[in-house]
Amino acid sequence: MSAGKQLKPTESELEILRVLWEKGPSTVREVHEILEQSKDAGYTTTLKLMQIMHEKGLLERDASSKTHIYAAAVSQENTQRQLLDKMIDTVFNGSASQLVLQALGNHKSSKEELEKIKQYLNEIEKQQRK
């Protein structure tokens, strides 16, 4: 179970991961109070989800005190890459640049962000010339 590949989180699981990535290790109640702001589900629903995620290996928990502390067991970056790769594959027919054009076209990006992307492109091209 330890070396297994990371499995794709569901929608609800992703919401919980986002809270934990942002806030760091937290109790069920803390997570639930954040989620409540944008959706309505009972406390035990959040609890159950986090228990399942723990079984799946998506979360770690410290059960030494009565109130358990949960933390993300998968990194945000890995998860982003996993989901992005899948989308490129299944939605954009494997073409990352097609996805990039769509993404840039439909969202305002700050000048700094655009500049960063351009620098990055230059680096890639420099590498390719070798």
Place this chain on the structure above:
Amino acid sequence: MSAGKQLKPTESELEILRVLWEKGPSTVREVHEILEQSKDAGYTTTLKLMQIMHEKGLLERDASSKTHIYAAAVSQENTQRQLLDKMIDTVFNGSASQLVLQALGNHKSSKEELEKIKQYLNEIEKQQRK
């Protein structure tokens, strides 16, 4: 039902849409024979899915002859944008450029594609300067 917003296709539905986007209007059997190559499911499974998609408004069909002809009722571009927007929102905290950097970093893109992206960036910056 006609003016309703496009709803998100499921995984299986997306597979069918991809075939129809590529091949154009097709019969269930034609779609099924493509799908068979990469997954194994019975014919009636494909049929049922396409019937459901028709109910949902994802597919149109011509039932004038015995063998019905199905066609995508949603465009590839709209669907890509819809799914991409959702991913930016839920996975990349609303930052399109963060997604772009990830996408460029983990996939080989051809020189022409990279050039196209750079030109696109320049256009965006030119517009912003105004």
Place this chain on the structure above:
DNA sequence: ATTTGTTTACGAAGATATTCGTATATTCAT
């Protein structure tokens, strides 16, 4: 006309994801 093959229609089983009610345990204040 009967058989054979292909199609759609329908219903329901199976799988997975989401939700919550209820029971039990623990802590803390009184």
Place this chain on the structure above:
DNA sequence: ATGAATATACGAATATCTTCGTAAACAAAT
């Protein structure tokens, strides 16, 4: 110690997605 508040554990109801078995409709060939 007792009661109130809060936690976890567990099981099950609900919803959604996927799959397929079976029946009925239709067409073509014999």
